[in-house]
Amino acid sequence: DAKTTQPTSMDCAEGRAANLPCNHSTISGNEYVYWYRQIHSQGPQYIIHGLKNNETNEMASLIITEDRKSSTLILPHATLRDTAVYYCIVLGTGGFKTIFGAGTRLFVKA
Amino acid sequence: SAVISQKPSRDICQRGTSLTIQCQVDSQVTMMFWYRQQPGQSLTLIATANQGSEATYESGFVIDKFPISRPNLTFSTLTVSNMSPEDSSIYLCSAGEQGTEAFFGQGTRLTVV
Numbered sequence: 001d002a003k004t005t006q007p008t009s010m011d012c013a014e015g016r017a018a019n020l021p022c023n024h025s026t027i028s029g030n031e032y033v034y035w036y037r038q039i040h041s042q043g044p045q046y047i048i049h050g051l052k053n054n055e056t057n058e059m060a061s062l063i064i065t066e067d068r069k070s071s072t073l074i075l076p077h078a079t080l081r082d083t084a085v086y087y088c089i090v091l092g093t094g095g096f097k098t099i100f101g102a103g104t105r106l107f108v109k110a
Numbered sequence: 111s112a113v114i115s116q117k118p119s120r121d122i123c124q125r126g127t128s129l130t131i132q133c134q135v136d137s138q139v140t141m142m143f144w145y146r147q148q149p150g151q152s153l154t155l156i157a158t159a160n161q162g163s164e165a166t167y168e169s170g171f172v173i174d175k176f177p178i179s180r181p182n183l184t185f186s187t188l189t190v191s192n193m194s195p196e197d198s199s200i201y202l203c204s205a206g207e208q209g210t211e212a213f214f215g216q217g218t219r220l221t222v223v
Contacts, residue, residue, distance in 0.1 A: 034211060043114075043202050043214035044153065087152075093209040096141050100153040 004088045009105040012082075018075040020104050022088030025069040031092045033064060035073045037084040038103075044087065047073065078108045112137055112205050116215035123193055123222050130189045131218045133203030138183035143204040144176070147217070153202065159186040193222045 005023040012018040024033060034049040048055055048062045050071070055062045061074040075082055087103040113136040123129050133142065142159040157178055158166040165178035180186040190197050198221050206212040 032209075036212075038153075043216045044204075044212075046211040046213065049211060085152075091209065096208045097143070097155060097158065098204065098206075098212045099155060100145075102152050 004090055004101055006086075006088050006101065006104045008102065009107065011107045011109060012075075012078045014080060014108055014110050015077055018078040018082065018106060018108065020073040020075075020086050020088075020106065021070065022073070023070045024088070024090050027068050027090055028092070030094075031090045033062065033068075033071050034089045034091055034098070035060070035062065036087045036089065036098075036100075037082075038087070039081075039084040044100075047086075049091075078106075080108050080110060082106065083108045112139055112213040114203055114205055114213055114215035116203050116218050118218060119216065120219040121221070123220065125194050125222055127193055128189055128191045129193065129220060130187050131201055131203070133186045133188070133205075133215055135184045135205045135213075139205040140183070140207050141205060141212075142180060142186045143212070144178060144186070144188045145202040145204060147200040147202060149199070156188070156201075159188075190220065193220075195222045198222045 032049050032051050035047040036044040038044045048060050050062045050064050064071045085103040085105050087100050115134045117132045144156040145153040146156055147153045155168050156171045159178050159180040161180045177189045200217040200219050202217045203215040204212045
């Protein structure tokens with residue numbers, strides 16, 4: 001599975017959109033981009049995933065560039081409860097091991 | 111989705127002893143995994159728990175230190191053997207199907223004194 005690169009940390013004002021970038025330049029055609037987050041003292045939580053089309057669910061939106069080498073997770077109206085470490089992970093359709101990188105620590109401030 | 115329960119949620123253990131952590135999934139799943147998360151760090155995969163056969167360990171992890179059982183499609187255990195303070199971590203169970211999202215338990219916070 002391809003490796004990912006994310007910024008170490010980001011700040012966001014409460015009520016504003018949080019845009020978390022991820023680079024995955026070596027992604028291959030059958031690999032999906034997954035996002036998870038881990039709130040302090042909890043297990044990781046699945047957020048969203050996509051292949052090449054933009055995706056949206058009740059938690060977030062995922063924008064994947066046309067060349068699929070990068071993506072952005074968007075939390076449209078961040079709240080204090082969105083403060084967490086966000087992990088971008090690439091996983092193939094035949095993949096079965098979710099490997100975590102360092103992630104981005106998002107701080108949502110009042 | 112799958113709901114994963116881990117027991118115990120936390121424990122304080124004496125060095126040299128062993129602790130067995132249980133992971134129960136509310137539905138049958140193909141894949142189960144064990145992770146370790148050291149303080150301030152990301153998650154590191156320990157092993158894949160294989161139903162009916164020996165677990166598959168990642169580099170740096172061995173069966174003698176972290177024996178794993180998976181007797182059926184909903185349950186797995188991880189034992190941390192002959193513990194030292196360096197084993198103080200959060201241990202997490204994960205489950206899911208191949209090529210799909212993974213679901214995680216809330217973790218077991220282990221402190222070795």
